[in-house]
Amino acid sequence: GAVVSQHPSWVICKSGTSVKIECRSLDFQATTMFWYRQFPKQSLMLMATSNEGSKATYEQGVEKDKFLINHASLTLSTLTVTSAHPEDSSFYICSAREGLGRYQPQHFGDGTRLSIL
Amino acid sequence: SQKIEQNSEALNIQEGKTATLTCNYTNYSPAYLQWYRQDPGRGPVFLLLIRENEKEKRKERLKVTFDTTLKQSLFHITASQPADSATYLCALDGDDKIIFGKGTRLHILP
Numbered sequence: 279g280a281v282v283s284q285h286p287s288w289v290i291c292k293s294g295t296s297v298k299i300e301c302r303s304l305d306f307q308a309t310t311m312f313w314y315r316q317f318p319k320q321s322l323m324l325m326a327t328s329n330e331g332s333k334a335t336y337e338q339g340v341e342k343d344k345f346l347i348n349h350a351s352l353t354l355s356t357l358t359v360t361s362a363h364p365e366d367s368s369f370y371i372c373s374a375r376e377g378l379g380r381y382q383p384q385h386f387g388d389g390t391r392l393s394i395l
Numbered sequence: 396s397q398k399i400e401q402n403s404e405a406l407n408i409q410e411g412k413t414a415t416l417t418c419n420y421t422n423y424s425p426a427y428l429q430w431y432r433q434d435p436g437r438g439p440v441f442l443l444l445i446r447e448n449e450k451e452k453r454k455e456r457l458k459v460t461f462d463t464t465l466k467q468s469l470f471h472i473t474a475s476q477p478a479d480s481a482t483y484l485c486a487l488d489g490d491d492k493i494i495f496g497k498g499t500r501l502h503i504l505p
Binding site for chain 1: 399426427429431436437438439440441444446484492493494495496497498
């Protein structure tokens with residue numbers, strides 16, 4: 279149980295393109311979803327937290343107009359990287375938490391490798 | 396400043412031995428601490444959660460300890476196998492969100 283599907287796995291595109299990444303909880307309802315960014319040999323850096331039906335909460339230093347997050351349902355959240363540039367190349371990972379309990383673990387997708395040429 | 400520190404160097408352990416990974420934190424008062432496994436190019440997989448009032452937690456060959464006085468958690472894998480080779484991340488709840496360490500790469504040598 280507790281499977282999170284992230285799509286696509288790989289994206290290679292030209293500078294200036296907008297890229298959408300989907301995160302779905304397959305067998306549970308995710309009241310909260312999280313978006314992370316990870317550089318090689320670095321820790322996961324939280325970008326934003328999204329709750330179904332409300333605006334995402336962005337971490338300091340993350341541009342909300344560049345990284346658009348939509349959490350339209352209890353099973354789907356999307357991250358759109360608008361007008362992507364080479365410095366946006368990274369590994370983006372989503373996670374979902376079932377329920378509102380503080381001790382609920384997060385279940386992660388397998389990430390999206392984004393390469394901007 | 397707030398920090399979570401894990402062994403930055405890779406850890407090489409002979410198959411069959413116990414691997415012990417360390418997670419230290421400063422300027423946090425977490426209600427719990429979690430351990431995840433991450434394989435290259437994959438998302439982290441949840442392993443264990445230990446609460447602040449628990450000293451030890453076990454799951455099969457895994458054991459986690461949590462010392463709030465030392466501000467440290469130890470993660471043990473007993474009877475280690477090559478398939479246990481991965482990066483292990485500790486994470487704690489801080490300021491209403493989960494904060495991850497950089498992880499420790501573990502190599503189990505056959």
